[in-house]
Amino acid sequence: MNERIDGLKDKVILVTGGTSGLGLASAQVAAANGAKVICADLSNSQKSLPEGCEFQALDVADWKATEALAKDILARYGQIDGLVTSAGVSALGDVESLDLQEWDQVLRVNLTGSMLSARAVAAHMKQRKTGSIVTIASINGMLGNPANLAYCSSKGGVLQMMRSMAADLGQYGVRVNAISPGLIDTPMTSMLQSGPARLSFMKQHLLGRAGNPLEVGRVAAFLLSELSSFVTGANIPVDGGFSAAKVIEVAEVQ
Numbered sequence: 001m002n003e004r005i006d007g008l009k010d011k012v013i014l015v016t017g018g019t020s021g022l023g024l025a026s027a028q029v030a031a032a033n034g035a036k037v038i039c040a041d042l043s044n045s046q047k048s049l050p051e052g053c054e055f056q057a058l059d060v061a062d063w064k065a066t067e068a069l070a071k072d073i074l075a076r077y078g079q080i081d082g083l084v085t086s087a088g089v090s091a092l093g094d095v096e097s098l099d100l101q102e103w104d105q106v107l108r109v110n111l112t113g114s115m116l117s118a119r120a121v122a123a124h125m126k127q128r129k130t131g132s133i134v135t136i137a138s139i140n141g142m143l144g145n146p147a148n149l150a151y152c153s154s155k156g157g158v159l160q161m162m163r164s165m166a167a168d169l170g171q172y173g174v175r176v177n178a179i180s181p182g183l184i185d186t187p188m189t190s191m192l193q194s195g196p197a198r199l200s201f202m203k204q205h206l207l208g209r210a211g212n213p214l215e216v217g218r219v220a221a222f223l224l225s226e227l228s229s230f231v232t233g234a235n236i237p238v239d240g241g242f243s244a245a246k247v248i249e250v251a252e253v254q
């Protein structure tokens with residue numbers, strides 16, 4: 001793998017949702033550049049994680065467990081330089097049809113879970129006057145999407161949470177940024193990997209294709225590194241141009 005990002009050597013990075021999809025790709029790029037990466041997830045679906053990565057079981061909605069994990073990492077490594085919050089779940093449904101338990105679960109994992117992970121590392125980063133928090137939001141946090149109310153709401157919340165945390169922590173040298181991916185082929189989007197829904201998505205991505213997890217992982221690694229030292233409070237769409245333009249078929253306007 002040629003994924004060179006300078007400035008990650010010997011950094012200690014916590015990645016939630018780190019055993020699958022975008023979290024795993026972020027972990028992979030950081031570890032390939034010399035970071036020690038803790039991949040925290042409900043379970044480990046990988047036979048083996050990339051070299052430099054270790055698995056730790058975690059439910060990000062559980063504050064006590066998240067706090068204990070951060071303390072354990074600090075006891076063993078002495079520092080936490082970066083956090084990527086990638087743990088996430090989705091649920092379908094509109095305002096009338098969505099299941100209220102699913103609404104609660106999506107908000108608990110995507111929004112509250114991201115906040116709790118940041119909470120577990122914030123005091124340490126403030127004290128060291130350095131640190132980078134990267135939260136994985138979504139184009140669905142920037143734009144509405146039919147029958148996806150809980151997910152869109154959670155990701156919109158993640159973007160505002162990111163900006164508010166950037167405002168709180170900037171004075172301490174701690175940076176907070178978000179990545180908003182378009183359609184990326186991962187287990188979460190397996191239902192969109194063929195069929196008419198995929199074709200429709202492809203048309204909306206200006207590059208005419210879905211993304212690869214590493215295309216998000218590289219941006220996460222950039223945000224974790226000192227290469228992005230003057231970037232905070234930013235939402236970076238990694239969406240093949242999805243959020244840049246409304247694509248209208250010529251036939252539709254004739």
Ligand SMILES: NC(=O)c1ccc[n+]([C@@H]2O[C@H](COP(=O)([O-])OP(=O)(O)OC[C@H]3O[C@@H](n4cnc5c(N)ncnc54)[C@H](O)[C@@H]3O)[C@@H](O)[C@H]2O)c1
Nearest residue numbers: 017020021022041042059060087088138181183184186188
């Ligand atoms: N794949 C896409 O197209 C896409 C687009 C935009 C945003 N995202 C976001 O990117 C993030 C990663 O998604 P992905 O596509 O890699 O999906 P994924 O399903 O491959 O990975 C998500 C991981 O989160 C873990 N997870 C779920 N609930 C958890 C919990 N309570 N505690 C700890 N871990 C938990 C899962 O076990 C899984 O390993 C999510 O936040 C998702 O909303 C994905």
